[in-house]
Amino acid sequence: MTGPHVNRIAIRNHPTYWAFVLHRVSGLALAVFLPAHLYVLSLAIDGAVRLDGFLHWAEYPLVKAGEVGLVVLLAAHLAGGLRILAVEFLPWRDWQKTLVAIGAAFALGVGVLFLLRAV
Amino acid sequence: MSEPEPQSETQSNRMLTVDIWRGDAEDGAFQTYEVPQMESQTVLDVVTYIQRKLDPSLSYRFSCRVGMCGSCAMTVNGKPRWTCRSHVDSVVENGRIQVAPLRNMPVIKDLATDMSVFFDKWQKSKSQFVPTDGDASEFAVVDPTSKERKAASAGIECIGCGVCYAACDVVEWNPDYLGPAALNRAWTLVNDSRDGDAEGHLRAVATDAGCHACHSHQSCARNCPTSLNPTASIAGLKRKVFAAALKGRL
Numbered sequence: 300m301t302g303p304h305v306n307r308i309a310i311r312n313h314p315t316y317w318a319f320v321l322h323r324v325s326g327l328a329l330a331v332f333l334p335a336h337l338y339v340l341s342l343a344i345d346g347a348v349r350l351d352g353f354l355h356w357a358e359y360p361l362v363k364a365g366e367v368g369l370v371v372l373l374a375a376h377l378a379g380g381l382r383i384l385a386v387e388f389l390p391w392r393d394w395q396k397t398l399v400a401i402g403a404a405f406a407l408g409v410g411v412l413f414l415l416r417a418v
Numbered sequence: 419m420s421e422p423e424p425q426s427e428t429q430s431n432r433m434l435t436v437d438i439w440r441g442d443a444e445d446g447a448f449q450t451y452e453v454p455q456m457e458s459q460t461v462l463d464v465v466t467y468i469q470r471k472l473d474p475s476l477s478y479r480f481s482c483r484v485g486m487c488g489s490c491a492m493t494v495n496g497k498p499r500w501t502c503r504s505h506v507d508s509v510v511e512n513g514r515i516q517v518a519p520l521r522n523m524p525v526i527k528d529l530a531t532d533m534s535v536f537f538d539k540w541q542k543s544k545s546q547f548v549p550t551d552g553d554a555s556e557f558a559v560v561d562p563t564s565k566e567r568k569a570a571s572a573g574i575e576c577i578g579c580g581v582c583y584a585a586c587d588v589v590e591w592n593p594d595y596l597g598p599a600a601l602n603r604a605w606t607l608v609n610d611s612r613d614g615d616a617e618g619h620l621r622a623v624a625t626d627a628g629c630h631a632c633h634s635h636q637s638c639a640r641n642c643p644t645s646l647n648p649t650a651s652i653a654g655l656k657r658k659v660f661a662a663a664l665k666g667r668l
Binding site for chain 2: 303305306307308309310311313315316319383386387388391393395
C-alpha cells in the first residue's frame with residue numbers, strides 16, 4: 300500500500316511494544332545460539348581435551364560478558380513468555396506496564412546474579 | 419468614531435509550520451504551509467485554515483468537530499488521532515506539525531482515506547447482533563452488575579473512527595487481519611446476554627487473521643481516543659475461543 304513515510308517510532312514507542320520487540324529479538328538470538336550450544340556439548344563426546352580447550356577459552360572476560368548477556372536474554376525471553384501467557388490466559392489486568400517492568404527486573408536480576416557468580 | 423471589530427479569534431504573531439501529505443493512492447509528497455497559531459486551536463482548525471485560506475484543493479474529511487462522529491482521524495506527528503480533539507499545543511514539536519492520512523487504509527486524496535476495507539472487516543467478523551428474541555415481545559432483563567455485561571459495556575462506546583486500526587502493526591503485516599475494532603465489536607456481542615449466537619461470533623474470529631493474530635502490542639489501546647481497550651477484548655476472545663475449542667464446540 301503506497302502511503303506517506305511518517306515517523307514509525309512515535310506509534311511504537313511504548314513499554315508493551317518494546318516488550319514485544321525484546322521477546323522477538325531474544326527468541327531469535329537464542330535460536331541462533333542453540334546450535335552453537337549443542338555443538339559445544341558434542342565436544343564432550345569427541346574427548347575431554349577439546350571440551351577443556353573450549354572451556355578454557357570461555358574463561359576470557361569478553362566471553363564471560365557475552366555469557367551474561369545470553370543469560371539476560373534467556374531470562375527476558377522466559378519472563379516475556381510468561382507475561383504473554385498471563386495476558387492471553389488470565390483475566391485482563393490494567394497494570395500491563397507493571398507486568399513488563401517485573402519481567403525486565405527479573406531478567407536483569409538474573410543477569411546480575413550470574414555476573415556475581417561468574418566473577 | 420467607529421467601534422473596533424470584535425476579535426473572534428485570539429491570533430498571536432507566531433506561525434506554525436505544517437507539513438501536509440498531498441497525493442493519492444499512487445503517489446504523493448508532503449507540502450509545507452505556514453499557518454498563524456491561535457489560542458485553543460485544534461489540528462482540524464489548522465487543516466481547515468489551509469483549505470479555506472491557502473489551498474482550496476486540499477481534501478480531508480470531518481463532520482461533527484466535537485469528537486462524536488469519528489470522521490476526522492488523521493496521522494498527526496506519526497500518531498493516529500481525532501484532529502478535532504487534538505489541540506495544537508499538545509502535539510506541536512518545535513513549532514511544526516505533520517499531518518498525514520490514516521495508516522493501513524488506501525489514500526483517496528490527500529488526507530482522505532478509503533475506509534471501506536476497515537468496515538468490510540466488521541462484516542467479515544460477523545459482528546451483527548443476532549437476537550434471541552426475534553420479535554422482541556418482552557423487554558430483555560440484563561443484570562448490569564454481571565461479569566458478562568461489564569465486559570460488554572467496557573467495549574461498546576466504539577464509534578468506528580479507525581484510529582486503532584491505523585495504530586496496529588499487525589494490520590500492516592497481515593492485511594487480512596480483522597483488526598482491533600472489529601474484534602472488539604465481536605467481544606461485546608459474545609458477552610451480550612441478548613445475543614443468540616456467541617459460538618457463531620467466536621467461529622468467525624477463530625482464524626489466522628482473527629483474534630489469534632494479535633501480538634498484544636497494545637498500540638490500539640494506547641491510541642484509542644475513547645480510552646477503550648481492544649487488546650483486552652481480543653485477549654478475552656482468545657480465551658473464549660480456546661475454551662470453546664477444548665469443548666469441541668468450534
